Amino acid sequence: xxxxxxxxxxxxxxxxxxxxxxxxxxxxxxxxxxxxxxxxxxxxxxxxxxxxxxxxxxxxxxxxxxxxxxxxxxxxxxxxxxxxxxxxxxxxxxxxxxxxxxxxxxxxxxxxxxxxxxxxxxxxxxxxxxxxxxxxxxxxxxxxxxxxxxxxxxxxxxxxxxxxxxxxxxxxxxxxxxxxxxxxxxxxxxxxxxxxxxxxxxxxxxxxxxxxxxxxxxxxxxxxxxxxxxxxxxxxxxxxxxxxxxxxxxxxxxxxxxxxxxx
Numbered sequence: 490x491x492x493x494x495x496x497x498x499x500x501x502x503x504x505x506x507x508x509x510x511x512x513x514x515x516x517x518x519x520x521x522x523x524x525x526x527x528x529x530x531x532x533x534x535x536x537x538x539x540x541x542x543x544x545x546x547x548x549x550x551x552x553x554x555x556x557x558x559x560x561x562x563x564x565x566x567x568x569x570x571x572x573x574x575x576x577x578x579x580x581x582x583x584x585x586x587x588x589x590x591x592x593x594x595x596x597x598x599x600x601x602x603x604x605x606x607x608x609x610x611x612x613x614x615x616x617x618x619x620x621x622x623x624x625x626x627x628x629x630x631x632x633x634x635x636x637x638x639x640x641x642x643x644x645x646x647x648x649x650x651x652x653x654x655x656x657x658x659x660x661x662x663x664x665x666x667x668x669x670x671x672x673x674x675x676x677x678x679x680x681x682x683x684x685x686x687x688x689x690x691x692x693x694x695x696x697x698x699x700x701x702x703x704x705x706x707x708x709x710x711x712x713x714x715x716x717x718x719x720x721x722x723x724x725x726x727x728x729x730x731x732x733x734x735x736x737x738x739x740x741x742x743x744x745x746x747x748x749x750x751x752x
Contacts, residue, residue, distance in 0.1 A: 495548035495743035497525040500582055500602070502555040503532065503575045515727040516553060523736035525549065525743065535580030540588040549595040549718075549743030552582060552602030554725060557689055563613045570617035570688070583609040590697075595718035595742035597735060600687055603711060603721025612695035617688050618707070644685050648728040651682035655709040655724070661701035662712045662720060666734050681731065683709070683724035690723065718742035 497520050501510040510531040517527040530543055544550075556573025560566060562583060567574075582602075586609035589596055598606040604614055615621050644652045657664045659676040668675050681702070691708040694700060702710035702722070713719040718739060726732025 492526045494524060494526040495740055495747050496528050496546065497549040497551060497740065497743060498528050498530045498543060498547040499551045500553050500585065501529055501531045502553065503578050512553065516551060519727045519733060519736050520551070520740070523733060523740045525736070525740040532578045532581035535577065535584055537584050537588065540581065540584035543585060544588045544592050544594055547594065548747040549739050550585070550589050551739070552586065552596065552598040552605050554600035554602060556601065558601065558604055558608055558614060560614070560616060563608045565613065565616070568616045570620060586610065590719070593716060593746070595739055595746060596720070597739045598721030599727065600723060600725055603723055604689060604691060606721045607691050607695050607698060607711060610695035610697055612691060612698065613693045615690045615692045618690055619688065643688055648684050648686065648725060650684065651729065652685050653704055654680040654682050655702045655704045657681050657702045657710070658700070661699070662714065663701040663710050666738050684728060686725055687723060717746065
């Protein structure tokens, strides 16, 4: 008998030293808590046929965190600050995001996962936030100059400890998920405490995305409002008490899509 829970695919990271692919247990635990059935996905190959086969078996998708995305994916050259680049994972996830977008599969992108959603659909990244001000001043890109922040985005453990606030914009899908009884209405901006484990950030958003949260001038969340649920966040909600709502919303959207597909 098939599970009544929506099947949520979770992309695996690559560990070259151990010669394996793995998914952090926090993703699977929070998805089960949120009502989903986690299904780990390894980057077997980058073909669209493999990505399409994966999409046909799941109801929702988490693009997980991990190392840096190869700048070749968005037409840039590598800088010295890149860490843990895995072109095989990049190629697979680009294909997977494209297939999921076409099939209107609910997606939650986390940290690197949000960045991959952006890159796969035509956006670009800042390769290293700490050095970006000097780089931006030399290349004179006005857009890049204005997305640099002053917050230390690379915290150490424990990861369940928020280290800074993001401003969630009113009227967004993300803001609606954090509506509070007796609190500000969903059309008003609100602060949200988050953790922070990244040194890269979105530079230019893909055309389909709206920005739904920022920290200073660093983009912290994006969403496609033409989709039922297509959301990316720069922090790691799987560690945070206030992050469960995001996984519950993903599972709810996946459940609705599953019912519609079977009706």
